[in-house]
Amino acid sequence: MTAPLPSLLISISDGVIDLGWGHPSPRLHPTDALAAAAQSVLGTRSAAPLQYGAVQGFGPLLESLAAYLSTQESYGGPVAPDSLFLTAGASAAIDLATTLYATAGDTVVVEEPTYYLIGQIFIDHGLNVVGVPADGDGLDTDALAELLESSESPKPKLLYTIPTYQNPNGSVLPVQRRRHLIELARRHGFTIIADEVYQLLHYGAPPPPPMAMLDDSPGGCVISLGSFSKVLSPGLRLGWVHAAPGIVRRFVESGVAASGGGLSHFAATLAHATLEMGLLQENIETLRRVYGQRHDDVAGLLRAEFGETVDFTPPGGGYFYWLTFTNGVNTDALLPAARESGVSYRPGTAFSASGGFADALRISLSLYETDELAEGIRRLGRATRNGRR
Ligand SMILES: Cc1ncc(COP(=O)(O)O)c(C=O)c1O
Numbered sequence: 001m002t003a004p005l006p007s008l009l010i011s012i013s014d015g016v017i018d019l020g021w022g023h024p025s026p027r028l029h030p031t032d033a034l035a036a037a038a039q040s041v042l043g044t045r046s047a048a049p050l051q052y053g054a055v056q057g058f059g060p061l062l063e064s065l066a067a068y069l070s071t072q073e074s075y076g077g078p079v080a081p082d083s084l085f086l087t088a089g090a091s092a093a094i095d096l097a098t099t100l101y102a103t104a105g106d107t108v109v110v111e112e113p114t115y116y117l118i119g120q121i122f123i124d125h126g127l128n129v130v131g132v133p134a135d136g137d138g139l140d141t142d143a144l145a146e147l148l149e150s151s152e153s154p155k156p157k158l159l160y161t162i163p164t165y166q167n168p169n170g171s172v173l174p175v176q177r178r179r180h181l182i183e184l185a186r187r188h189g190f191t192i193i194a195d196e197v198y199q200l201l202h203y204g205a206p207p208p209p210p211m212a213m214l215d216d217s218p219g220g221c222v223i224s225l226g227s228f229s230k231v232l233s234p235g236l237r238l239g240w241v242h243a244a245p246g247i248v249r250r251f252v253e254s255g256v257a258a259s260g261g262g263l264s265h266f267a268a269t270l271a272h273a274t275l276e277m278g279l280l281q282e283n284i285e286t287l288r289r290v291y292g293q294r295h296d297d298v299a300g301l302l303r304a305e306f307g308e309t310v311d312f313t314p315p316g317g318g319y320f321y322w323l324t325f326t327n328g329v330n331t332d333a334l335l336p337a338a339r340e341s342g343v344s345y346r347p348g349t350a351f352s353a354s355g356g357f358a359d360a361l362r363i364s365l366s367l368y369e370t371d372e373l374a375e376g377i378r379r380l381g382r383a384t385r386n387g388r389r
Contacts (some may be wrong), residue, residue, distance in 0.1 A: 009074075016339060017376035019363035020346040022167065022319045027369070028290065030235055030274075030283045037273035053265030055257040056248070057086025057240070061272035065240065069226075074164075074199050074206035077213055085241040085251040088263040089234070090197050090227040093241055094118060097223050098125045098158065100250050101191045106157040109147070111139045113351030113360075115167040115195070118160060128154060131353050136313060138163055138173035140179040148188045156190045164207045164244070165198035165318025168351045168362035172316070174280055175208045182214060185221040191247075192285055197227040198318035200284055203292030207317060214241040220244025228271055230319075231284050236267040291319075294365040294373060301374050305381040319366040324348075329384055331361040337386060343379035 012018040041049045047056075056062060059081075066081040087093035102108065104126030110119070112131035120128050132147055133140045139161050147153050161181070163173035173181075185192050194211035210225035220243055227239035241251055257263065274280040298321055299314045311324040325331070331347040338344060347359025363380075365373060 003209060012344075012380075013339070015342050016344050017342060017368065017372055017379065018344040019368070019373070019376050019380070021367050022233070022364040023367050024230075025369065028287065030279065033274050033275075033277075034233065034236045036277060036279065037270045040273045040277070041269045044089055047199040049266050051265075052260070052269065053262030055262055056082075056252050057084070057110055057262045058265055058268035058272060061086065061268045061275070064272050064275040069242075072200065072206075074202055074209070076206075076209035077214060079213075081240065083212070083242055083247055083248060085243075085248045086262055086264065086268050087225070087239045087241055087251075088237045089239045090195055090225045091117075091121070092223050092237070092263070093123075093223075093239055094160070094193060094195065095121050096251065096254060096256065097191075097193050098122060098127070100254060101223075102127055102157040107154040108158040108160055109143050109144065109156045109190075110160045110353070111162070111166070112353065113168055113348065113357055114160070115162060116346070116350045118195070119353065122160070127158070129353055130154070130156065132164070134169065134171065136169075137169065137172055138166055138171040138177060139181065141184065144181070145184055145321060148184060155188065158191055158193060159185065160193045160195065161211075162195045162198075163211055164196050165315050165320070167198075167318070168320050168346065168348075169322040170313065170315025170318060170320050172207050175214070178211055178214050180207060182211070182217060182221060186217045190221070192222045194222055194224045196224050197230050200224060200231050201287060201291065201319075202317035203295050204316055210242060212244075212260035215244060215253070217244075219246045223247055228267075231287065232271060232274065232280060236264065236271065238267040238271055239263045291365060296372055297370045298363075298365050298373055298377070301377045304374055305377050306384075309385060310383075319364045321363050321365065323361050323363065324357075325384075326359075328359070330358050332358060338380060338383040341379045341383040341386070343376045343383065345380065 010023050062081040062084050066079045069075045069079040107128045108122045109130050109132055111134035132144045196210050210224040211222045215222040224242040224254045228236050309327045348360030349355050
């Protein structure tokens with residue numbers, strides 16, 4: 001008999017605690033909230049949820065989402081409904097932004113390290129991907145300025161950045177660098193795709209505002225991306241573009257929206273119902289509390305297990321801890337032994353186009369509860385020590 005086709009993206013070998021996956025814990029799926037939303041959306045027998053939706057996205061959600069974001073400390077100001085366009089999640093939005101703002105052969109700049117699954121979207125579009133260094137404060141905008149001034153480097157059409165709780169290194173780009181980046185985009189004529197899916201997931205002080213809130217360029221040069229994947233459920237495939245009206249218009253006029261109507265329209269009606277009922281707000285509070293506790297627990301567990309042999313900075317939000325070994329461990333070489341010890345992770349080289357970060361790895365706090373995170377970290381420590389004998 002052939003094995004049944006899989007239901008989910010995630011796949012983990014039996015007996016392994018795979019700290020590599022940035023997926024939410026099954027216990028945290030807001031099943032009750034979405035059941036209540038579905039009841040309210042379908043219970044009235046209205047045609048609205050099941051019809052083709054408006055091209056910019058379901059109007060009531062554009063309004064309720066803008067009102068919600070406007071109250072958020074991490075947004076730092078009002079968000080207008082006409083600055084939003086609903087998407088089928090950040091990944092699909094990056095694909096669409098690339099369709100609209102680049103053509104095959106163009107150059108896209110990404111930070112090193114960057115979210116490893118995004119590179120393939122740019123390659124699918126035939127783009128030339130060029131890395132720029134990032135440090136503990138995110139993208140090094142001085143290094144970017146140097147690259148842009150150099151007559152040898154191709155002029156980019158796009159720059160892809162994760163300014164808030166970066167995947168993988170957890171860094172947060174300070175406001176001065178955000179402004180510098182916008183100034184560089186204006187001067188050199190490229191568009192910034194700011195992947196801000198963790199913007200609402202802060203566990204203490206809020207991060208600086210999304211890049212779109214700082215974009216003062218004529219016509220706009222920033223496409224900020226939010227996602228319901230990290231605050232409600234990834235299965236909804238729902239997110240938003242946040243940008244200047246001219247950029248929003250480009251998305252509204254895209255062929256895919258013209259033919260299929262608003263993206264993920266049914267999911268948008270559900271998300272709107274959760275906002276109307278206060279359930280999304282409650283869910284975000286729960287996620288901040290639960291992930292915030294895990295975030296603190298993981299910092300203590302790592303310190304206890306690794307002492308000075310690993311460098312890391314608690315990110316303050318998002319999903320990821322980025323560990324850099326100070327004692328010569330090669331995380332690609334360690335991986336088979338780690339799996340044998342019942343633990344896995346994403347090695348640093350996965351986040352680099354040039355094979356860098358062989359001394360680093362990424363773990364996620366999202367999938368497992370603290371006791372399993374603790375066991376995974378203990379196994380990782382054991383594998384590291386065994387590997388060095
Ligand atoms: C930086 C970043 N961007 C995008 C995504 C995927 O977002 P979405 O589910 O909205 O496509 C992830 C998920 O891990 C992510 O970490």
